[in-house]
Amino acid sequence: MKRTFSEQQKEYKEAKETFEKANKEFEQKLATTKKLGNVTPEVMEQLVGDTGLHIALNRLGAAEAALLKWSHEMIQNERDYLQNKEQVDRMYSFIEQNPHIKAQLIQAAMKME
Numbered sequence: 001m002k003r004t005f006s007e008q009q010k011e012y013k014e015a016k017e018t019f020e021k022a023n024k025e026f027e028q029k030l031a032t033t034k035k036l037g038n039v040t041p042e043v044m045e046q047l048v049g050d051t052g053l054h055i056a057l058n059r060l061g062a063a064e065a066a067l068l069k070w071s072h073e074m075i076q077n078e079r080d081y082l083q084n085k086e087q088v089d090r091m092y093s094f095i096e097q098n099p100h101i102k103a104q105l106i107q108a109a110m111k112m113e
Helices: 007-036 041-051 053-075 081-093 099-111
Strands: none
Touching: 007 041, 007 053, 007 099, 041 053, 053 081, 053 099, 081 099
8 A cells, every 4th residue: 555645754855855856966066066176155055056056955944844833733632742742742842953853753754654
């Protein structure tokens, strides 16, 4: 049976794929540029623009935020939430300060149905 994703999960998945593709292209162009000469901030900015990396990163950030908000709302509907409310809410409050927690919550959110 095929799994159904929420809109937030779909958007995150698409945004992540777009970012990874743009980042790979950026890294390839950067490597080539380094071989040809000095990489200045202006050149770096041009590469970021040409590859769409900045736009992809912004989209990924927005998709992450929407996914995490959605997952927090979904967890609040779970029976076990009330017993663990303080710990769960604290974990979500540290998302921006702790990339490890953020990554774990994103991974868990992508498994939610």
